Amino acid sequence: MPKESKLRGKMSSYAFFVQTCREEHKKKHPGEQVVFAEFSKKCSEKWKAMNAKEKKRFEDMAEKDKARFDKESAAGGGGGRGGRGGKRKKTKDPNAPKRSLSGFFFFCNEERSKVKAQFPGYGVGDIAKELGKRWEVCPNKQKFEAMAAKDKLRYEQVCYTFFSILSIL
Secondary structure, rough: OOOOOOOOOOOOOOHHHHHHHHHHHHOOOOOOOOOHHHHHHHEEEEEEEEOHHHHHHHHHHHHHHHHHHHHHHHHOOOOOOOOOOOOOOEEEEEEEEOOOOOOHHHHHHHHHHHHHOOOOOHHEEEEEHHHHHHOOOOOOOHHHHHHHHHHHHHHHHHHHEEEEHHHHH
16 A cells, blocks of 8 residues: 655745755765754855845745645645644544643642742742742642542543533434
8 A cells, every 4th residue: 555645845945055055065075974063054154145146046946845835735735734744633622521630730729829929020930840849848748639539530520421421412
């Protein structure tokens, strides 16, 4: 059975320029190993030094490639994600029950306001780090773990009801 061909993404004018530079380098230095960081830096410097007239050739190539890409994607070429295959994300049922919370999340819900009051200049990430540190030394984790166990039971009951209703429909 033939393998489904994936839609190749469109290339930018700069990508065409780098591809051309690479081909020229291979012709001048066959068999030589290319150090990507140095090669990339030199290409970038050349590209910045080029005027609009010199870049026009590569911009035309990019326009043609964009037309090819648009034509293939309109025809339903494989992949459908800009040439990157993979699974599509499932859409979540908006009526599905909310997942149960872990003990850590119950802890965070209780402690977040205290951390915000104590450290008003903290951003979201800093607050999360502080909550993580406090969770590590939390003396009453059992309380929050019990809340999580109770919420897990709630979730399982709601899921059972939700999916049994769906099976009836």
